Amino acid sequence: xxxxxxxxxxxLPLVTACAATSGPEYRKSVAWNRCASSPGPDARASCIKTQxxxxxxxxxxxxxxxxxxxxxxxxxxxxxxxxGVPADKAKQTTDSGLKLPK
Numbered sequence: 001x002x003x004x005x006x007x008x009x010x011x012l013p014l015v016t017a018c019a020a021t022s023g024p025e026y027r028k029s030v031a032w033n034r035c036a037s038s039p040g041p042d043a044r045a046s047c048i049k050t051q052x053x054x055x056x057x058x059x060x061x062x063x064x065x066x067x068x069x070x071x072x073x074x075x076x077x078x079x080x081x082x083x084g085v086p087a088d089k090a091k092q093t094t095d096s097g098l099k100l101p102k
Contacts, residue, residue: 027055 028048035047073092080090 027052030055 031048031051034051035044038044038047077090077092080092081087
């Protein structure tokens, strides 16, 4: 029983870290891991700042791509409905139906 409790105490921070995959703390920890071998504190700080900026830019780019895809689906649906296709058959989706396991 003591071993189980000790194992849970050790595993709890790891599970918590794995659960949080977004936000400023996650980005900072990922950037720190990527820049851990930088030669000095100034270079490390610069590397971390750059890595965080790159992750934020990637997130913005992905959000813009999703938005553009949804707008294109709405446009296709509107065109189909304008040509007389019933709304339930004209419905366009950008969702593949695939979900990440929780």
